[in-house]
Amino acid sequence: MKIYAPVLVGLLVVPGFGCRPDPAVSPEVVSVPTSSQGQIGTQAKPLFLNGIFPIGVFSQPQESFAKWKSRGINTILEVPQGHDPVSWDKAARAAGLFTIRRPMADPKQDIGRKDLLAWSHWDEPDAAGRIAQWTPMFEKTAKEWRAIDPNRRIFINFAGPDLSWFTTQRDAYSTNYASHYPRLLATADWIANDLYPCGGWLNQAHARRRGDITLLGEPIKILKRMTTKPQFAFIEASEIERGNVEGARCPTAAEFRGELWYAITQGVRGLFYFPAVVGKSGFSFDGAPPEIVAEMTKQNAIIQKIAPLLQTEIDPPGFGAEVPEGIAVGWRVSNGKVLVILVNTKDSAVNTRIKLNRLEQVSSGVSLSTGATVSLQSGVLNETFDPHEVQVLMFEYR
Secondary structure (H helix, E strand, C coil), X not given: CCCCCECCCCCCCCCCCCCCCCCCXXXXXXXXXXXXXCCCXXXXXXXXXXXXXXEEEECCCHHHHHHHHHCCCCEEECCCCCCCHHHHHXXXXXXXXXXXXXXXXXXXXXXXXXXXXXXXCCCCCCHHHCHHHHHHHHHHHHHHHHHHCCCCCEEEEEEHHHHHHHCCCCCHHHHHHXXXXXXXXXXXXXEEEECCCCCCCCCCCCHXXXXXXXXXXXXXXXXXXXXXXXXXXXXXXXXXXCCCCCCCCCCCHHHHHHHHHHHHHCCXXXXXXXXXXXXXXXXXXXXXXHHHHHHHHHHHHHHHHCHHHHCCCCCCCCCCEECCCCEEEEEEEECCEEEEEEXXXXXCCEEEEEEECCCCCCCEEEECCCCEEEECECCEEEEEECCCCEEEEEEECC
């Protein structure tokens, strides 16, 4: 993308927020004064999770917590198999990390814990044909957990390829399989899915689209039709199925960047990285190559800086953008700031003419992706986006 020379600009500031979330602060819902058009007004709008944007990593040993923190991670999900949950949990607290995990052996020990964002069901109840068996088990578990701590959120993660397949097929087996999803959704408060366009297993309909980052949006859109509960997405950070799945590969740094910001344009409230390799050559907790690590660290820093704005109303009415095919867009508005996220979802360059609604009187903004100024003419941005390029743009709105 062609942009102008870098300038020094101030980032969005929300009282009580720093770039590093403090687990001692309760991540509850607070209010930001905005109107339905995203301007300062008298109607309070909720700020999700007190402006904290969970950036997590899945099932990592406690010895690696410092490493992951240095990459911009603020949340750890799931105790690895064979690891001591008490020691793991203690290490996460000492590192200042949020957690999403199974309850302690005595779940009452978790009551009141602010660093524990949610209790987690077992992973992927809809994978490997087990949905009918696991659904009643999850219903029983959720009932027991809610009796112990009615205020504790419950987290569930679906297998994105299975979800996308069974909810779109019309044969009897698929229809029956899909009928369990509403029951499983009722057992949780936070909903996630994992679909890995480059390095994971893909269903029959998706296999020919290997590397298409918009595959991430399909299970998210399906879940939106089924529930209004907050959604989260897993992002691939390695060659997950090395040697197991034909055509599977590690995403490029550009694809990785595109995936995570594309998921944000689709309205997720947090991101969780999957860096493990489960291939024929053996298992590795962290198979993220250096270029992915560098991109992860850079993008996590941007997310942390604008986390409160990301956790305002998703795509509020009255703003938005008119974009060409291949460009995904999302926006947030608060306190006179307009954040516009643009993602080239294609593996080729796209010449764009993007009309930013309600910004006709704004002549320029800043790219948080590069620190450079971006010029507008009557609210129009004319640029060329490189393959999988992302631009996170901030404008002052009057």
